[in-house]
Amino acid sequence: MSITPLMPVYPRCGVRPVRGEHCHLISEDGRRFLDFASGIAVNLLGHSHDGLVGAIQKQAETLMHVSNLYGSPQGEAIAQRLVDLTFADTVFFTNSGAEAVECAIKTARAYHQHAGNTEKYELITFSNAFHGRTMGTISASNQEKMHKGFLPLLPGFKYVEFDDLEAAKAAIGPNTAGFLVEPIQGEGGIRIASQAFLEGLRALCDEHDLMLVLDEVQSGVGRAGTLYAYEQYGIVPDVVATAKGIGGGFPVGACLATEKAARGMVVGTHGSTYGGNPFAMAAIGAVLDAVANEEFLADVRAKGERLMARLEQFIGNYPELFDSVRGKGLFIGLKMKVEPRAFVAHMRDNHQLLTVSAGDNVVRVLPPLVIDDSHMDEFMEKLSAAAASYQPEGVA
Numbered sequence: 001m002s003i004t005p006l007m008p009v010y011p012r013c014g015v016r017p018v019r020g021e022h023c024h025l026i027s028e029d030g031r032r033f034l035d036f037a038s039g040i041a042v043n044l045l046g047h048s049h050d051g052l053v054g055a056i057q058k059q060a061e062t063l064m065h066v067s068n069l070y071g072s073p074q075g076e077a078i079a080q081r082l083v084d085l086t087f088a089d090t091v092f093f094t095n096s097g098a099e100a101v102e103c104a105i106k107t108a109r110a111y112h113q114h115a116g117n118t119e120k121y122e123l124i125t126f127s128n129a130f131h132g133r134t135m136g137t138i139s140a141s142n143q144e145k146m147h148k149g150f151l152p153l154l155p156g157f158k159y160v161e162f163d164d165l166e167a168a169k170a171a172i173g174p175n176t177a178g179f180l181v182e183p184i185q186g187e188g189g190i191r192i193a194s195q196a197f198l199e200g201l202r203a204l205c206d207e208h209d210l211m212l213v214l215d216e217v218q219s220g221v222g223r224a225g226t227l228y229a230y231e232q233y234g235i236v237p238d239v240v241a242t243a244k245g246i247g248g249g250f251p252v253g254a255c256l257a258t259e260k261a262a263r264g265m266v267v268g269t270h271g272s273t274y275g276g277n278p279f280a281m282a283a284i285g286a287v288l289d290a291v292a293n294e295e296f297l298a299d300v301r302a303k304g305e306r307l308m309a310r311l312e313q314f315i316g317n318y319p320e321l322f323d324s325v326r327g328k329g330l331f332i333g334l335k336m337k338v339e340p341r342a343f344v345a346h347m348r349d350n351h352q353l354l355t356v357s358a359g360d361n362v363v364r365v366l367p368p369l370v371i372d373d374s375h376m377d378e379f380m381e382k383l384s385a386a387a388a389s390y391q392p393e394g395v396a
């Protein structure tokens with residue numbers, strides 16, 4: 001037997017965290033890492049946050065799970081909070097981002113099919129998108145590396161170039177149900193949709209009665225400096241998928257929709273055994289308590305601006321390594337001129353700094369939203385030391 005007990009689908013590195021302390025992780029061998037990866041934009045309150053831990057502990061003692069056969073005071077309360085805080089009129093809770101996107105896809109299809117338009121099933125999606133790893137969500141992405149070995153894909157998706165409004169418009173046909181798009185691509189490399197693009201998609205949806213479905217699984221819950229990134233574009237989506245940060249580390253997601261968009265999501269059309277159980281609702285409640293207020297979000301924006309300004313200034317010292325800095329809030333990408341994965345590994349293994357690589361030669365800088373200036377100082381020190389000691393292959 002040579003297969004590992006953990007199915008070997010991840011290229012796991014040598015860091016083996018066993019404990020978290022605020023913005024640091026401690027590994028099995030005792031090393032202490034500055035965590036500017038946050039479990040890929042998940043741990044937005046850092047680790048061992050009192051409010052989150054306390055809420056989960058209390059709920060575990062009170063009631064962890066019942067079935068969706070019963071009434072849910074916990075789910076109703078959290079759904080109402082999300083409705084009050086966003087464009088949405090109604091919420092379906094899931095256990096992950098991919099499931100939130102699945103629900104969003106089903107909602108968009110059902111919107112048309114409920115009205116008898118059975119031919120309108122196709123979502124137009126965008127190059128280098130990432131929507132998850134289920135059959136539906138890999139089919140929604142044009143990235144062939146995720147398709148290999150899993151064919152055939154599900155029908156009903158058409159890919160066009162990200163941020164190309166003319167291409168999106170040209171792709172609309174009799175089968176189009178809507179658009180599925182990340183307002184800021186995460187895995188794609190912190191690629192920020194232009195104002196004209198998202199506004200244009202909204203206008204096309206209005207003109208052709210299509211669904212504008214946003215995947216904010218990574219960009220949402222304060223990461224980009226507003227509760228959801230769409231707010232910064234002044235547009236109103238029809239459906240939004242959210243997850244990652246919304247549980248602060250507890251596995252939970254949600255599909256948010258307007259009443260109009262959700263017209264097909266009636267009794268018996270969708271479900272999930274765990275989705276929205278009291279345990280998960282306690283986690284969302286604690287995260288929203290901390291994040292969903294203007295003071296906290298303004299602070300995220302201010303910290304993001306300070307960190308990006310420092311990065312901008314810093315990269316000038318290493319023009320052979322770094323290309324540019326981009327982002328919103330604490331959703332930051334450092335575009336490199338060399339392959340970023342080796343540099344991410346160098347920062348990790350030699351300077352105890354955790355970041356995440358992404359498409360388009362980008363290092364993602366995703367600190368917990370609760371960092372202060374001392375963490376930014378520590379980050380800049382580690383990054384500087386890492387750049388000074390780095391010997392990329394192929395660069396003299």
Ligand SMILES: *Cc1c(COP(=O)(O)O)cnc(C)c1O
Nearest residue numbers: 096097098130131132186217218
């Ligand atoms: C991570 C991610 C997903 C998938 O979330 P999972 O919880 O891994 O299923 C979907 N969309 C985007 C934009 C993501 O970043």
